[in-house]
Amino acid sequence: MQDKDAAVTPYKSESKTWVAGTSLDFTKFVEPRGPREGRNIIRNIVVHATLNLTVADATLNGEDLARAFRSVTITEKDGTQRMTEVTGDALRIISWAHNGGARHHEHADFGVSTASVNLTISIPLAKPFAYDAEDNMLAAELLDKVSVRCADATNMSVGGATVTVNSGSYWVIAECVEQMGIVQHVPDEWIVRSFSAAAQTEFELLFGVGRCHDLYIWVPGAEGGQTLANLTEVNIEHVMSRSLLKDPDLAQMYIRKRDAARNALSAQGAALRTDPFSGATLRACAALLTAGNKSFEGPVRDKLTVRLTESAALPAAPSIIARIVHPRNMKTQAELMAAYKKRGFYVKTKDKSRRDPGKWNPKHLPYLPIKFF
Secondary structure, eight states: OOOOOOOOOOEEEEEEOTTOOOOOEOSSOOBBBBBTTTTTEEEEEEEEEEEEEEEEEEBOOGGGGGGGGGEEEEETTSSSSSEEEOOHHHHHHHHHHHHHHOOOOOOOOOOOOBEEEHHHHHHHHSSTTTSSTTTTEEEGGEEEEEEEEEEOHHHHTTTTTTEEEEEEEEEEEEEEESSSSSSEEEEEEEEEOSSSSOOOOEEEEEEEEEEEEEEEEEOSSSSTSSOOEEEEEHHHHHTSOOEEEIIIIIHHHHHHHOOOOOOOOSSSBBBBBBOOSSSSSSSEEEEESSSSSSSSSSSOEEEEEEHHHHHHHHSOOOOOEEEEEEEOOOOHHHHHHHHHHHHEEEEOOOSSSOOOOGGGGGEEEGGSSSSOO
């Protein structure tokens, strides 16, 4: 269920010079108050780079230019991690799944040459396909820093292309909306975990207590990820009653839930874009996918067991990209009440019903945004 676009004010950080493999920290670039003196709430964090590259030996696929963002970490002031060292190629998968084909920016191929290129990756804190897109946004006053690790030649040289990074710069833009009330949102966290080997078919995914709303299978590699041709089924213990086929079960479900563009003029049913979840060659598989989810839905766990069925070993060790919805931080709740001199709170629900906290199951309440009064 996509949200309606709200009036967005962009806040841009200073630009910092590329140094191979170095982590650049961007802090204090978002004003806590917006033009109308409401609280600034971050919907999207967009990381930009301008790099001068030399590509030799073979064309660098546009999908692989996301590797220019070696990794991104987003940290809140209370220590909450929205993501930790998530690589650019994994962020591209996340962007496809949560921005959708209409909003995701795919780069063009970079031929054998030396040239400067502008690069972008958008990290959605608002979730357009969730029941309430605003549940997981982040108040600007609570953001500590966005850390971006610079590209290095080794990581960017994939698919036969040899890449040299000559120079460049990075900066971050926070796209904010204003909220006139005082709301504590529900934090979510993106994590990436790797199987130990290509032949491994069972993985215990450990995470802090929360509700897993997204879980993708993906094999890092050229063209945005290696083929999943050998993957046949996925099972998540205690979540799925039985295994689901990669295709058609999961692939077709993704297409329906994301209105993925199909039917190119050249061939009926062919993919129109390079969507890794639904293209002609599947390079990602969504075992769990946010589609109308409410933040308090799903079992509360601290681990999941993922089992893969394969016709043969995958080309390399697969990775799991997962989004975990965590409970609100009670210490932050108390600090907000004290800072804004509030007496209490009610549950902030999209349909404006069941606002009395006492009417909610105490297991659900920590996973609901609250508004103070």
